[in-house]
Amino acid sequence: MKALRKANFLLIGIIFMFILAACSGQESNSSASEGNSNSNEEQKNLKDVKIVLNWFPKAQHGGLYAAQENGLFEKKGLKVTIEPGGPQVSSIQMVASGSADFGLAHADQMVIARNQGIELVAVAAAMQGSPQALMFHKGKGINDFDELNGRKVYIQPGITYWDFLKSKYNLNNVQELAYTGQHSNFISDVNSVSQAFVTSEPFFLKKDGVEVETKLISDAGYNPYNIVLYVTKDYLEKNEETVKAFVEAFVEGWYLYKDSYEEINKVIQKNNTDMELESLKFEAEAQKDFVYGGDAAEHGVGYMTEERWATLIKQLYDLGLLEKTFDAKEIFTTKYLPRRESK
Numbered sequence: 001m002k003a004l005r006k007a008n009f010l011l012i013g014i015i016f017m018f019i020l021a022a023c024s025g026q027e028s029n030s031s032a033s034e035g036n037s038n039s040n041e042e043q044k045n046l047k048d049v050k051i052v053l054n055w056f057p058k059a060q061h062g063g064l065y066a067a068q069e070n071g072l073f074e075k076k077g078l079k080v081t082i083e084p085g086g087p088q089v090s091s092i093q094m095v096a097s098g099s100a101d102f103g104l105a106h107a108d109q110m111v112i113a114r115n116q117g118i119e120l121v122a123v124a125a126a127m128q129g130s131p132q133a134l135m136f137h138k139g140k141g142i143n144d145f146d147e148l149n150g151r152k153v154y155i156q157p158g159i160t161y162w163d164f165l166k167s168k169y170n171l172n173n174v175q176e177l178a179y180t181g182q183h184s185n186f187i188s189d190v191n192s193v194s195q196a197f198v199t200s201e202p203f204f205l206k207k208d209g210v211e212v213e214t215k216l217i218s219d220a221g222y223n224p225y226n227i228v229l230y231v232t233k234d235y236l237e238k239n240e241e242t243v244k245a246f247v248e249a250f251v252e253g254w255y256l257y258k259d260s261y262e263e264i265n266k267v268i269q270k271n272n273t274d275m276e277l278e279s280l281k282f283e284a285e286a287q288k289d290f291v292y293g294g295d296a297a298e299h300g301v302g303y304m305t306e307e308r309w310a311t312l313i314k315q316l317y318d319l320g321l322l323e324k325t326f327d328a329k330e331i332f333t334t335k336y337l338p339r340r341e342s343k
Contacts, residue, residue, distance in 0.1 A: 045077070046074060046077055046078060046079035047077055047078050047079065047242060048079050048081070049078055049079070049080055049081070049101045049102065049242060049246065050080070050081040050082075050083060050099075050100045050101055050102070051064070051080060051081070051082055051083065051100060051101065051102035051103065051104070051229075051246075052083045052084075052085060052089065052091040052094045052095065052099075052100040052102075052103050052104070053082065053083065053084050053085040053091065053104050054085050054091050054103075054104040054105050054106070054227065055084075055085045055086065056084050056085065056086055056272045056274070056275075057082075057084055057268045057271040057272040057275070058268065058272065058275065058280070058283060059199070059261065059265065059268065059280050059281075059283035059284040059287060060126070060127070060199070060226075060227050060283065060287060061082075061104070061227070061268065062253075062254070062257040062261055062264055062265070062268065062284060063126060063250060063251070063253040063254030063255075063256075063257045063291075063301070064082065064104075064250060064253060065082070065253070065257075065264050065267050065268050065271075066253040066254070066256040066257040066260065066264045067080075067249045067250055067252065067253025067256070068080055068082065068253075069264060069267050070253070070256055072249035072252055072253055072256075073245075073246070073249045075249070076245035076246070076248060076249050077245060078242065078245055078246060078249070080246075082271075083100060084271070084272070085104075091103035091104055091105050092105055092109060092110070092113045092118060092120065095120070095230070095231065095232060095235075096113075096118045096120075096232060101231065101235060101239075101242075102229060102230070102231055102246060103229075103230055103231075104126075104227050104228065104229060104230075105228055105230065106130070106224055106225070106226050106227070106228065107122065107125070107224035107225040107226070107228050107309070107312055108160050108161075108224045108312060108316060110122060110228060110230060110331060111309075111312055111313055111316055111322070111331065112160075112316065112321060112322070114326065114330075114331055115316075115321075115322045115323060115324070115326075118232075119232060119233040119234070119330075120230045120231070120232060120233070120331065121230060121231055121232070121233050121236050121330075121331060121332065121333060122225070122228045122229070122230045122304060122309075122331060122332040122333070123229050123230060123231060123236075123243060123247050123302075123332075123333060123336050123337075124228070124229040124247050124250055124251060124301075124302030124304075124336075124337060125225035125226070125227070125228045125229070125302055125303070125304050126226070126227035126228070126229065126254065126291060126301070126302065127225065127226035127227045127287065127290040127291055128225065128290055128291070128293060128294030128295055128296050128303075129216075129218055129223050129225075129226070129289075129290050129293075129294060130161075130216070130217060130218055130222075130223055130224055130225075130226045130290075131197045131198045131199045131216070131226065131286070131287060131290055132161060132195070132196075132197060132216070132217045132218075132226075133195075133196050133197065133198045133214040133215055133216045133217060134148075134153070134193050134194070134195060134196065134214065134215050134217070135186075135193065135194045135195070135196035135201055135202070135205075135212050135213070135214050136193055136212060136213045136214070136215070137190040137191075137192075137210070137211070137212060137213075138211035138212060138213055139213075140190055140191060140213070141213040141214075141215060142215060144169075145165050145168070145169045145171070145215075145219075145220055146169040146170065146171070148165075148169070148171055148174050148193060149171055149172070149173035149174055150173055150174075151174060151175070151191055151192065151193055152174075152175045152177055152189060152191070152192040152193065153174050153175065153176055153177065153192070153193040153194070153195075154177050154178070154179045154180075154185065154186055154192065154193065154194040154195065155176055155177070155178075155179050155194075155195050156178070156179045156195060157178060159195065160316070160319075160321065161217045161220075161222050162195075163319050163321070164217075164220065164222045164315060164319060165217070165220055165222075167318075167319060168220060168221075169220075179194065179195050183201070183204075183205065183210075187205070187208070187210055196212075196214060198214050198216065198286060199282070199283045199286040199287045199290075200279075200283060202214060203279055203282040203283070203286075204279070222315060223308075224308075224312050225304060225308065226290065229246075229247065229250055229302070231243055243336055244336040247302070247336040247337060247338075248336070248338050250302070251300065251301050251302045251337060251338055252338070254291060254292075254301045254302070255301065257284075258288070258291075258292060261280075261281070261284040261285075262277075262281060262284075265277055265280040265281060265284065268280060300337060300338065300339065302334075302337050303334060303337060304332050304334055306328045306329060306332075309328035309331060309332050310328040313325050313326065313328060313331075
């Protein structure tokens, strides 16, 4: 009888344990379900926004991808879609038409667009200066731009800085040839000159065994902000909190990219398989002074000044590219930039 009682107690104990386990499992499943529900609810509450790049994904967009990869936009309540640019894509037209909420462009493109009736507002400048340059074979460089006279220059027709250089330095004796993105003609003629970005072409030509020198266009006094984050005036007025959240995540993304660019470059490469990690690394390192130097060193990434915008507006007006000037305060604001002490 005692053995039978022990067996009954043991059986009851086992059944009781199963009941507890089942209840625990139900509670656990309920908690997991509740967690997923909360996660889904958070996703539903994120605001969808789209940004269109000024070109295919490159290191010049590193801060944007760093912000997305590290969840900075989600923390700000945003679900961001990044749309690549390219030769057939105008970020300004897309933003102006409402096909995208945010865009990236160069400051001079924005000024010209505003003169055409497209009211854009710059909210952050990823690059304090322009990496645009002229490229020469090693030992064939120049001290000043008037020395371009008598040489072949491969240049994109209609590029704004070339109009500035021709006007300022009286380049009437330059043989202008259309820049196509291919460098075979430049390589074969050691006295020729080509447009370039110091963050790009020198790397590729060195891989081909061609040593080059560069001279920044900014040395001539033409130095618009590059990779400028902007919205339309109308969008800003209706979505101030969204703009503020986006700008804060964008800027913080650039600080993250500074120390983790090799990891973020892998993400960029997935979005632009034509880029090699080696070239992305060169670009990231070559652009550091443009992103983190200048006024950004004191005031933080993205900073802009009224003086710089006003100078650009006047330069474009003097070139005849604007019908009339306007107040620089109309085209930019630093209101949404996070304040950060210099490091």
